[in-house]
Amino acid sequence: MGKILLIVSERNDPVTDEIYKWLLRLDEGCIIKRLNYEDEILHLNINLQKKEVSIRTREEHILISKVHKIWYRRGFLNYLKNKDTSPYRNYISDEYSKLHDGLWALWEEKSISSFLNNRVNKLEMLFKAEKFGIKIPNTIYTDSKKELECFFEDNKKGIITKAIENAGFYNEKEKQTFGEGTKIVEKSDIENSPEYFCISKFQEKVEKLFEIRTMYYKQHFFSMAIISQQNSKTQVDFRNYDEENPNRNIPYQLPENIELKIIKLMKSLDLVTGSIDLILTTDNEYVFLEVNPFGQYLPVDYLLGDEISKLIAIDILN
16 A cells, blocks of 8 residues: 555645646656545544544545644635534634644654644734844834834835734625735825824835745745736736736846854744745845745746646655
8 A cells, every 4th residue: 555645735736736747747646635624524532642633524544643734725624613502612613723733743753833833923023034034124013103103104115014913804695705905005094094093014115126925845945936017917916916007027146144044043933844035125125025834936946847836746745
């Protein structure tokens, strides 16, 4: 019997599909079991004395002792999806949440990445990036119109706003949340604001030559420059994609001193992998924006000939 591999992800994640293909390409005999967030876990049993975790869904029965390696991509082990509608649901959900975290601690030796890496937040990232000598945009978090006016005056090239953590707005008709991205803040926006508002994140508008998307994996760097300045739709944020006139992407090599600082940052955040966004400014300075521990990296991978997916697949099989 071949090696049993467990992938924890979401059903429609293209990165997971790519890794799946590479695993079979490198080892046709491996057995891949996949737990998606959408898959309801029917039964869960944890026996510490036998050092065994048993997970049963409609499609799979997984014994963790038989699993060679666990690759966490994204998502959540969904045990409570349809299990309880009682008044105690919130309490039970909190209990399972603690148990869920504990599972990843038990699986640490077998796991590549972990659900626990979801605990990293963007405020912590910015604070630690600056601590390790990586330049970040001038940034404030405030609920005060007066503070925002001062910040606007201090940053003559303009300011932007983005979500503190997860960008989005709620569509009542579709019952879904969608990303809003980065928005320029005009003086009139501030003038029309109340004296106090929901605390929000504001940053200086950085003048850029281009943006850089870097996929980091265990001290390996895979980067591309995104030529987004020539398109008014993507000037502020390349993620405001223009499907009709897409940005040009080219392979890019970060300077060694920047890579060494990022390695320190990633270690301090306890991250083995992540999609990192930076800007190269018109003053030739590298500015760190954020790292997404479980972000999409396939555009970089395709540009570089599938080097990233192959590396991860080899690591899972070893």
